[in-house]
Structure formats: structure tokens, C-alpha cells
Amino acid sequence: MKTIQKKVCMLGSFAVGKTSMVKRFVEGRFDDRYLSTIGVKISRRKVAVAEDSLSLIVWDLAGGDEFLRTNTSYLRGAAGCLIVCDLTRPQTVRSIDQYAEQMLSANPAAKIIIVGNKADLVDEIQVSKEDLQAVSQSLSSCPVYLTSAKSGINVSDAFKSLAENIINGSLEN
Amino acid sequence: MSGQNLRDAVHKRLSQNFAYARIAADLVIQETSDNFNLILQSKPEKIYTGVLLTELFWEFIGAENYLEKIRQDPFRSYKIERINRHNPRNDKTVYLNLQLSPLEEDDFLLLIEDDSEFGQLEQTLVQERNELRLAQQQLATANFRLRQLDHLKSLFFSMAAHDLRSPLMVIHGYADLIHYLVNEDLPNELLLNKIDANSTLAEVNDYLDVIRVQTSWLENIIHNLIDLNCIDGDKLHLDVVERDLNDFVNETVDIMRPMAKLNTLTLVANIPETTNIVSIDPQRVGQILQNLIGNAIKYTPEGGEIHVTVRPDIENGVDVAIIDNGRGMTETQLENVFQLYYRTDDARRSDIRGSGLGLFIVRTLVEAHKGRVDVKSALGEGSAFSFWLPYAAPAKDT
Numbered sequence: 001m002k003t004i005q006k007k008v009c010m011l012g013s014f015a016v017g018k019t020s021m022v023k024r025f026v027e028g029r030f031d032d033r034y035l036s037t038i039g040v041k042i043s044r045r046k047v048a049v050a051e052d053s054l055s056l057i058v059w060d061l062a063g064g065d066e067f068l069r070t071n072t073s074y075l076r077g078a079a080g081c082l083i084v085c086d087l088t089r090p091q092t093v094r095s096i097d098q099y100a101e102q103m104l105s106a107n108p109a110a111k112i113i114i115v116g117n118k119a120d121l122v123d124e125i126q127v128s129k130e131d132l133q134a135v136s137q138s139l140s141s142c143p144v145y146l147t148s149a150k151s152g153i154n155v156s157d158a159f160k161s162l163a164e165n166i167i168n169g170s171l172e173n
Numbered sequence: 174m175s176g177q178n179l180r181d182a183v184h185k186r187l188s189q190n191f192a193y194a195r196i197a198a199d200l201v202i203q204e205t206s207d208n209f210n211l212i213l214q215s216k217p218e219k220i221y222t223g224v225l226l227t228e229l230f231w232e233f234i235g236a237e238n239y240l241e242k243i244r245q246d247p248f249r250s251y252k253i254e255r256i257n258r259h260n261p262r263n264d265k266t267v268y269l270n271l272q273l274s275p276l277e278e279d280d281f282l283l284l285i286e287d288d289s290e291f292g293q294l295e296q297t298l299v300q301e302r303n304e305l306r307l308a309q310q311q312l313a314t315a316n317f318r319l320r321q322l323d324h325l326k327s328l329f330f331s332m333a334a335h336d337l338r339s340p341l342m343v344i345h346g347y348a349d350l351i352h353y354l355v356n357e358d359l360p361n362e363l364l365l366n367k368i369d370a371n372s373t374l375a376e377v378n379d380y381l382d383v384i385r386v387q388t389s390w391l392e393n394i395i396h397n398l399i400d401l402n403c404i405d406g407d408k409l410h411l412d413v414v415e416r417d418l419n420d421f422v423n424e425t426v427d428i429m430r431p432m433a434k435l436n437t438l439t440l441v442a443n444i445p446e447t448t449n450i451v452s453i454d455p456q457r458v459g460q461i462l463q464n465l466i467g468n469a470i471k472y473t474p475e476g477g478e479i480h481v482t483v484r485p486d487i488e489n490g491v492d493v494a495i496i497d498n499g500r501g502m503t504e505t506q507l508e509n510v511f512q513l514y515y516r517t518d519d520a521r522r523s524d525i526r527g528s529g530l531g532l533f534i535v536r537t538l539v540e541a542h543k544g545r546v547d548v549k550s551a552l553g554e555g556s557a558f559s560f561w562l563p564y565a566a567p568a569k570d571t
Contacts, residue, residue, distance in 0.1 A: 039255020
């Protein structure tokens with residue numbers, strides 16, 4: 001089994017749960033406190049894909065549209081990204097396209113996964129999977145996951161899907 | 174301050190915040206400044222010489238091609254700001270800025286700046302700004318919901334007023350008719366409708382039936398309004414007794430039969446012979462049945478049939494189905510049919526009365542009895558609403 005290292009980024013508006021998703025994925029835990037990320041926090045976790053082991057270097061970037069506008073260098077060399085939105089805040093869906101555009105302009109072959117987080121807040125959900133699938137149509141029908149960093153539902157699946165897409169993409173190339 | 178003192182102060186300040194390392198073309202660390210470990214907050218004895226840069230700083234993974242480009246261009250550099258590093262010793266976040274620039278002989282200079290002072294300040298500001306933005310968004314959402322609710326309430330009051338007025342008008346009209354018949358001073362236009370003295374008693378009876386049905390329906394509407402108030406204030410209370418559901422369904426069907434007859438519909442009760450003892454609040458279950466049968470009557474065209482069927486022994490309970498061959502619903506309508514104030518577009522456009530309360534109350538009352546509701550429907554073919562209630566628990570031996 002060979003190990004490949006790939007940089008992936010967490011993108012999305014502020015307070016959508018990017019840091020919580022990484023914490024759930026890397027450390028298997030969840031913290032209820034909201035602590036804004038500034039700059040970038042980097043973590044690593046290995047994912048088994050077919051016969052390979054992919055070491056994902058996860059760049060958890062500060063949220064907010066204005067941050068990436070001035071810091072596109074953070075995206076350099078990324079093989080893919082999870083674009084995260086908050087299922088209880090429809091306004092966080094509107095910027096998915098912009099994040100995707102920034103990622104693809106920095107890395108045209110980058111793989112994208114759309115993630116609707118906070119699926120555990122059932123009574124407050126205002127965004128459906130169909131809404132996100134409609135957004136994904138314009139992004140080569142990239143996969144869509146509804147996750148909960150709090151309960152852990154689908155978090156690993158979303159990262160694994162990104163890893164598989166990256167491996168399959170590099171095989172195609 | 175003398176020149177020497179100034180130089181010392183600057184040097185001290187720089188050594189507290191900046192460290193550097195020389196990196197070879199193959200990205201292996203060649204040498205580090207004396208304060209390298211201090212800035213990285215690692216143990217003083219730790220040696221980084223010979224370590225691969227990408228092992229120490231994962232930040233450079235994926236950027237190898239770009240580093241190769243800047244190695245050949247003295248005016249380029251690779252800078253990453255505000256790298257978060259958690260310091261487990263004091264549970265604080267250290268913020269580092271990294272800059273990799275080309276040196277002579279194909280090497281790189283890695284400059285590390287500890288920017289924690291400003292980083293932590295920025296974090297506090299961003300945190301406050303984001304919390305404010307979140308609060309603003311939540312406020313906007315709450316405001317939007319309140320306006321929606323206000324609109325629904327206005328809509329509901331106009332529908333409820335219409336609901337109450339319609340049976341009242343019918344009652345008023347038929348009471349007037351009875352008055353005329355009893356007092357033998359029928360207006361000329363009604364005399365022309367072949368109402369003679371021999372038929373007066375039969376006519377009065379028929380009109381009284383209409384009044385009875387409309388009164389019962391009014392009563393049902395008022396119960397719904399009272400219940401909505403209780404549900405809203407979380408004050409719904411059940412007065413539970415053990416009853417045979419068969420008898421109860423039979424009685425309610427009898428009450429509703431004149432209403433079906435008025436609409437030229439056949440209302441059939443299919444009741445099994447075995448008893449089905451359930452713990453219910455009779456008034457509430459009466460409302461459930463009246464709402465469901467009343468609904469079937471409203472949405473089934475003249476000449477249609479409505480079957481009320483009691484199915485015993487289903488999952489240790491009893492199921493009551495109200496099946497009509499009326500207009501039916503689409504899948505989208507089915508998904509929303511138990512929502513408060515929901516009415517289908519067709520129903521809203523038609524002259525069928527309704528406030529979108531009945532089915533919401535049915536679901537709430539059934540669930541209050543630890544039961545569940547279900548609906549199946551096909552557009553143009555009819556609907557089957559059903560509710561399931563658990564059997565009463567057998568009395569324990571004393």
C-alpha cells in the first residue's frame with residue numbers, strides 16, 4: 001500500500017461548521033463552542049482508498065467571503081475542497097458558486113464536494129438536499145452530503161468521497 | 174537611547190518574534206537560528222537540521238511545484254499568514270507567518286514570524302464581528318417568520334370568520350323558513366314552490382335536520398378553534414376513559430350521516446363484531462372522526478361514497494380508515510396535508526369551506542392519544558385517511 005499526500009481545503013461562509021467538521025474527522029470529537037478561525041489551521045488524516053492510503057492535509061480556512069477574496073494563495077496546490085454551508089442559513093448557500101470558482105481558478109483539476117452541515121438541527125433546517133443538488137448541477141454535478149459535525153453523521157463519508165474523487169481524478173490524468 | 178541600546182532593543186524584539194532557517198533545494202532543513210525552537214515552542218533539545226520542510230510544516234505540501242518556480246526567481250516568495258498552532262501547554266493558539274524566499278546556491282530562506290499578539294487580537298475582533306453577524310441573521314430570520322405567521326393568522330381569521338358565517342347563514346335561513354311555515358305567512362315566492370299545509374310537518378322536520386347538522390358542524394369548528402389555542406399554549410388536556418371504539422365510530426357516523434345525505438353522498442360504516450377497547454377522550458376522538466368524515470364529505474362530489482372502516486388487531490391497536498372516492502391529492506399536497514393552515518391550491522380556489530385547521534388538529538389529537546395518522550391518495554381517485562390507536566392496557570390483577 002502506497003501513501004499519497006494531498007492538500008484539501010475547507011471553504012464556506014463563517015460559522016457553518018468547517019472547524020467542527022475537521023475536528024470530528026481528525027479527532028472524532030465535537031465542541032459546542034463557536035470559535036472563529038482566522039488564517040488557517042492545518043490537520044492531517046489518512047484515508048484508505050482502494051489499495052492506496054491517502055493522507056489528507058486539511059486546510060481549515062477562515063470563513064467569510066472577504067477572507068478568500070484577498071487570500072487566494074491559500075488555495076495553491078489544493079487537490080480538492082469541501083464547500084460547506086449551514087442548512088439552517090440559506091444565505092450560506094449563495095456563496096458556494098464563488099468558492100468553487102476561486103478553487104477552480106487556482107486549481108482547475110480540483111475536486112469539489114458540497115456539504116450541508118448541521119443536519120441534526122431538524123426543526124431549523126431551511127435548505128434541502130435538492131437545493132444543494134441544484135447548485136451542484138453547475139459544478140459538474142459534484143457530490144452533495146448532508147452532515148452533522150455534532151452527531152458525526154456523514155462527515156467521514158464526505159471526506160472519503162473527496163479522497164476517492166482525488167484518486168480517481170489522478171488515475172484519469 | 175544610544176545607537177547601541179537601540180540596536181539591542183531591536184535585536185531583542187526581533188529575536189522574540191522572528192526565527193529563520195536555511196532550506197536546501199530538496200527542501201531539507203540545513204540550519205536554523207538560535208531561537209528557532211523558541212518561536213516554534215518546541216523543546217530546546219529538539220534538532221530540526223536534516224528534517225524535511227514538509228514534515229515540519231505541512232503547509233508546504235502541495236506547493237512543491239510553486240517552490241521550484243520561486244527558487245529560480247529572486248523577486249518571488251511564498252508567504253502564508255496566520256497559521257494556527259495550538260500550544261497544549263497553555264491551551265492558547267499561536268499564530269505564525271511563514272515566508273519562503275530564494276537564497277543563493279539554490280537554497281531557500283524560511284522566515285518565521287510569531288504574530289500571536291496581533292493574531293489573538295484579530296481573533297477576538299473577528300469572533301465579535303461574526304457573532305454580531307450571526308445575531309443579525311437570526312434576527313432577520315425570526316422577523317421573516319413572524320411576518321409569515323402574522324400573514325397566516327390574518328388569513329386564518331378571515332377563513333375562520335367565513336367558516337363560522339356559512340353555517341350560521343344556513344341556520345338563519347332555515348329558521349326563517351320554519352317560522353314562515355309555522356305562522357302560515359309564507360311569502361308568495363315560496364308558496365309557488367308547492368309547499369302546502371299537508372307537507373308542513375315533514376318540511377319542518379327536514380329543515381330541523383339541516384339546522385342540527387349545521388349546528389353540529391359549528392360546534393366542531395369552535396372545538397377546533399379552542400383546541401388550536403390549547404395546542405398553541407401547550408395546554409391540551411385529555412379526559413381519558415375506556416370505550417369500545419366500535420360503538421363510538423357508529424355513533425359518530427350516525428351524527429354525520431345527515432350531512433352526507435345533504436351532499437347526496439353515501440356514508441357507510443364497516444364495523445367488526447369484536448370489541449376494540451381503547452383509552453380515549455371521547456370528545457377529542459369525536460372531533461377526530463368528525464374532522465376526517467367532514468373532510469371526506471367536503472371533497473367528494475355528489476353521488477360519491479365514503480366508507481368508515483374499523484380494522485382491529487393491528488400492531489396491538491385498532492385502525493380507523495375513512496376512505497372516499499373524491500378528488501384526491503398530489504404527492505406534494507400529501508406531504509403538507511397535516512400542516513397547520515395548509516389548504517391545497519384547488520381547495521383555496523374552490524368554494525369549499527376550510528381554514529386548514531382540521532387535519533392539523535386531527536394529527537395533534539391522535540398523537541396525544543399515543544396514536545398515529547396516515548394518508549394515501551391518488552389524484553382523481555380519492556383519499557384514504559386513517560388513524561391508529563393502541564388498545565387500552567389490560568387492568569393489572571390486584
